Amino acid sequence: MKKLINDPDDVVDEMIDGMVAAHPDRFRRLPDTQVLVRDDAPVDDKVALVTGGGSGHEPTHAGYVGDGMLDGAAAGDVFSSPTADEFEALIDACDAGDGVLAVVKNYEGDVMNFDTAIELAEMEGVEVDSVVIDDDVAVEDSLYTSGRRGVCGTILVHKAAGAKAAEGADLAEVKRVAEKVVDNVGTMGMALTSCVTPEKGEPTFDLGDDEIELGIGIHGEPGTERTESMSADAVTDELTEAVLDDLDLDDGQEVLTIVNGMGGTPQMELFVVNRRLQELLGEHGLETWDAWVGDYMTSLDMMGASITVCAVDDELKDLLGAPADTPALTVR
Amino acid sequence: MKKLINDPDDVVDEMIDGMVAAHPDRFRRLPDTQVLVRDDAPVDDKVALVTGGGSGHEPTHAGYVGDGMLDGAAAGDVFSSPTADEFEALIDACDAGDGVLAVVKNYEGDVMNFDTAIELAEMEGVEVDSVVIDDDVAVEDSLYTSGRRGVCGTILVHKAAGAKAAEGADLAEVKRVAEKVVDNVGTMGMALTSCVTPEKGEPTFDLGDDEIELGIGIHGEPGTERTESMSADAVTDELTEAVLDDLDLDDGQEVLTIVNGMGGTPQMELFVVNRRLQELLGEHGLETWDAWVGDYMTSLDMMGASITVCAVDDELKDLLGAPADTPALTVR
Numbered sequence: 001m002k003k004l005i006n007d008p009d010d011v012v013d014e015m016i017d018g019m020v021a022a023h024p025d026r027f028r029r030l031p032d033t034q035v036l037v038r039d040d041a042p043v044d045d046k047v048a049l050v051t052g053g054g055s056g057h058e059p060t061h062a063g064y065v066g067d068g069m070l071d072g073a074a075a076g077d078v079f080s081s082p083t084a085d086e087f088e089a090l091i092d093a094c095d096a097g098d099g100v101l102a103v104v105k106n107y108e109g110d111v112m113n114f115d116t117a118i119e120l121a122e123m124e125g126v127e128v129d130s131v132v133i134d135d136d137v138a139v140e141d142s143l144y145t146s147g148r149r150g151v152c153g154t155i156l157v158h159k160a161a162g163a164k165a166a167e168g169a170d171l172a173e174v175k176r177v178a179e180k181v182v183d184n185v186g187t188m189g190m191a192l193t194s195c196v197t198p199e200k201g202e203p204t205f206d207l208g209d210d211e212i213e214l215g216i217g218i219h220g221e222p223g224t225e226r227t228e229s230m231s232a233d234a235v236t237d238e239l240t241e242a243v244l245d246d247l248d249l250d251d252g253q254e255v256l257t258i259v260n261g262m263g264g265t266p267q268m269e270l271f272v273v274n275r276r277l278q279e280l281l282g283e284h285g286l287e288t289w290d291a292w293v294g295d296y297m298t299s300l301d302m303m304g305a306s307i308t309v310c311a312v313d314d315e316l317k318d319l320l321g322a323p324a325d326t327p328a329l330t331v332r
Numbered sequence: 333m334k335k336l337i338n339d340p341d342d343v344v345d346e347m348i349d350g351m352v353a354a355h356p357d358r359f360r361r362l363p364d365t366q367v368l369v370r371d372d373a374p375v376d377d378k379v380a381l382v383t384g385g386g387s388g389h390e391p392t393h394a395g396y397v398g399d400g401m402l403d404g405a406a407a408g409d410v411f412s413s414p415t416a417d418e419f420e421a422l423i424d425a426c427d428a429g430d431g432v433l434a435v436v437k438n439y440e441g442d443v444m445n446f447d448t449a450i451e452l453a454e455m456e457g458v459e460v461d462s463v464v465i466d467d468d469v470a471v472e473d474s475l476y477t478s479g480r481r482g483v484c485g486t487i488l489v490h491k492a493a494g495a496k497a498a499e500g501a502d503l504a505e506v507k508r509v510a511e512k513v514v515d516n517v518g519t520m521g522m523a524l525t526s527c528v529t530p531e532k533g534e535p536t537f538d539l540g541d542d543e544i545e546l547g548i549g550i551h552g553e554p555g556t557e558r559t560e561s562m563s564a565d566a567v568t569d570e571l572t573e574a575v576l577d578d579l580d581l582d583d584g585q586e587v588l589t590i591v592n593g594m595g596g597t598p599q600m601e602l603f604v605v606n607r608r609l610q611e612l613l614g615e616h617g618l619e620t621w622d623a624w625v626g627d628y629m630t631s632l633d634m635m636g637a638s639i640t641v642c643a644v645d646d647e648l649k650d651l652l653g654a655p656a657d658t659p660a661l662t663v664r
Contacts, residue, residue: 002524002541002635004564004601011604014564018603021610022623058599192334209334232336232346264596266632267390269336271350272343278353291354295627300598301635303334323664330662332655 001201003301008198012055012077019062023327026066034082035090036062037072042096047165047174048072050090051103051158053110054079056197057218060297063328064155069162070103070326078197078300079219081109087117091128099127099171101178103157105150106134129171131178133157135187135308137246138215138224149217152260152297152308153185156320159329163322177319181310186243189306190223190235191216191262195299214238218262218299232269236276239307244284249311251285256292256320258308263298265305270294273305281309289317296328333533335633340530344387344409351394355659358398366414367422368394369404374428379497379506380404382422383435383490385442386411388529389550392629395660396487401494402435402658410529410632411551413441419449423460431459431503433510435489437482438466461503463510465489467519467640469578470547470556481549484592484629484640485517488652491661495654509651513642518575521638522555522567523548523594527631546570550594550631564601568608571639576616581643583617588624588652590640595630597637602626605637613641621649628660 005011016034020027027036035052042048051061052074061073071094074082082090091100100121104114111132118128134145135153142149161178169177191213194203204220207213212230215223230238249255259274261267274293281288289312297306312320324331337343348366352359359368367384374380383393384406393405403426406414414422423432432453436446443464450460466477467485474481493510501509523545526535536552539545544562547555562570581587591606593599606625613620621644629638644652656663 002544002561004524004567004597004635004637005604006563006565011600014607015600015603018605018607018610018625021620022603022606022625056598056600058603063599192336212334229334231338233338235336263598264633264635265336266388266595266630267395267627268343268347268388268632271347271354271390272337273350274354275346275350278350288353293350293354295599298598300600301596303336303596303633305336325664330664332657332662332664 001196003198005198011198012075015055016075030089030093033086033089034075035072035086036065037093038065041071041094043071044096045098045168046096047098047169047171048094048096048100049103049162049165050094050100052082052087052090053105054081056300057297059328064158064326066326068166068322068324069158069329078199081107081113084113084116087114088120091117091121091126095126101161101171101174102128102130103154103178104130104132105154106132106147107144127171129175131175131182133182135185137186137242138188142217143221144219151187151189151218152258152306153187153310155296156185156256156310157181159324160316160319162324163319180316185308185310186246187306187308188239188242189216189304190214190239191302191304193264193303195220195302197300216304218297220299232272233276236273236307237280240277240280243307243309247309247311249286252287254287254289254312255281256290256310256312257288258292258296260297260306260308261295262302262304263295264301264303270305277307333528335530337530343530344407347387348407362421362425365418365421366407367404367418368397369425370397373403373426375403376428377430377500378428379430379501379503380426380428380432381435381494381497382426382432384414384419384422385437386413388632389629391660396490396658398658400498400654400656401490401661410531413439413445416445416448419446420452423449423453423458427458433493433503433506434460434462435486435510436462436464437486438464438479439476459503461507463507463514465514467517469518469574470520474549475553483519483521483550484590484638485519485642487628488517488588488642489513491656492648492651494656495651512648517640517642518578519638519640520571520574521548521636522546522571523634523636525596525635527552527634529632548636550629552631564604565608568605569612572609572612575639575641579641579643581618584619586619586621586644587613588622588642588644589620590624590628592629592638592640593627594634594636595627596633596635602637609639
């Protein structure tokens with residue numbers, strides 16, 4: 001195994017300390033937890049937006065904690081859900097009395113533990129609601145989900161719902177915006193290589209030297225098709241057509257796109273993919289309002305990429321373009 | 333070879349088109365070149381700041397083009413210097429009559445071609461000066477340099493000199509600030525794996541399963557020591573002590589640090605390194621003013637990291653903390 005870590009058992013704990021050491025003015029770690037919250041949490045007169053999930057997807061989740069996005073995030077062990085107790089501690093620390101919206105990616109552990117945490121928080125008198133993200137168009141059910149998986153489209157939920165919360169909207173309104181993003185976004189990913197978890201120290205799955213996998217999940221879950229290596233343009237076409245088939249957009253629709261790296265992919269390659277993506281959207285009569293390229297939701301050191309397309313109207317453009325100040329995403 | 337590319341001969345051309353497609357409001361590609369400039373270049377009443385070098389280090393160079401940093405950047409082929417003609421086109425496109433400062437990383441090709449370009453531009457009546465960056469403390473001379481290599485500290489030159497230029501300072505003042513950063517910054521890197529260039533399609537150098545290389549350059553040039561795998565803390569200590577030995581800072585000195593990923597390193601690991609880095613600086617009696625963690629200057633898909641330490645005074649803090657708006661670095 002080639003990793004810049006110490007004891008694999010300590011990697012999440014040390015990562016979180018390293019995040020706080022990088023951003024002592026932004027983050028506060030709740031004692032005896034793997035939960036990071038805004039240093040000024042709970043923020044008064046605002047619905048709190050929280051999320052969480054397994055580690056190994058950095059900058060997801062804590063990278064999006066800050067002004068205009070999340071109030072806090074719970075980190076599980078690598079590719080494991082945080083416990084219900086940690087989710088509850090997160091909710092409690094972020095609630096300022098105006099309610100909390102939990103953004104939950106559709107994985108069984110996340111959904112179950114967040115549900116339990118929400119019940120516990122409600123018993124304490126906290127108003128909590130949740131929205132489940134299932135933007136991955138590749139597979140209907142999968143290894144860790146019933147229904148579709150939640151992947152990179154989640155970042156747009158953090159951004160839009162975070163901006164709505166920052167405006168002072170109430171919980172129902174913040175939830176409505178989150179669901180609006182979910183209704184209008186689709187993602188599909190692919191891998192050139194498997195990720196290697198710190199614990200296992202070897203590839204999670206085997207992929208031949210001349211093979212790639214389409215429709216893969218962010219934990220290396222099986223996708224739709226294992227196929228021979230393809231050109232970047234051909235990969236882009238496969239992923240994008242699958243997303244567009246799912247979204248079924250009207251001619252002239254404005255979209256935001258994300259070319260997301262899986263952690264081990266050079267930016268050079270992501271821009272090569274973006275070139276073909278934008279060309280293809282033009283061929284479909286779609287108009288790109290904004291195009292993001294980078295590592296937003298990764299799978300440790302996996303080489304590969306995902307493509308996200310989100311249809312945007314004036315309301316979503318206002319919210320997605322509103323100011324935000326987080327370690328992983330800053331909008332002026 | 334596992335890469336998301338089309339023809340290796342087209343990768344830089346397609347990457348640049350993909351960058352423009354992601355940021356059509358920010359970038360303009362000069363016709364028949366691999367040069368990107370600010371869409372509003374030349375910017376009036378301001379010294380222009382330009383740079384360039386081989387591709388494969390993204391987000392270096394074009395990622396730092398924008399308000400408060402660079403006016404433009406020339407991209408060579410992968411790990412190859414841009415031609416003198418491209419550097420000259422860059423200088424010409426960015427000069428608004430107030431002069432141009434070229435930020436040159438110390439590689440023989442970059443230095444030679446920028447020098448020729450500067451001579452050509454001066455013959456056209458453009459006032460041009462340059463500053464050479466040589467922050468890599470690992471080796472004195474190396475494969476592509478006489479003297480030390482220029483690596484990740486370059487980003488701080490872009491930031492500080494870019495902020496000074498944005499203030500309306502004259503060319504001599506902008507150059508003074510650039511040289512002040514050079515005088516106060518040091519970097520050292522290491523690799524867990526070799527990079528793979530699109531052209532060659534296989535590792536640039538061989539590194540055993542249980543080996544790492546300390547002091548490596550950003551093109552896979554040999555470092556100071558090939559050694560057995562080490563813990564993240566031990567690696568951090570080796571790199572940091574080498575940089576601190578070189579800088580020889582006083583007790584209580586404030587510093588900005590960068591933990592820079594080489595392209596294939598998960599963010600998780602960079603934060604584990606940052607944790608130990610900040611601990612170690614405290615043990616040395618140094619005070620961290622700001623800590624950056626991410627991929628700032630990469631080597632394609634190489635796994636590894638570099639550590640940069642820059643001593644900062646009030647002037648540098650003002651400039652490094654001033655607003656900037658570029659694809660790879662935004663300061664509000």
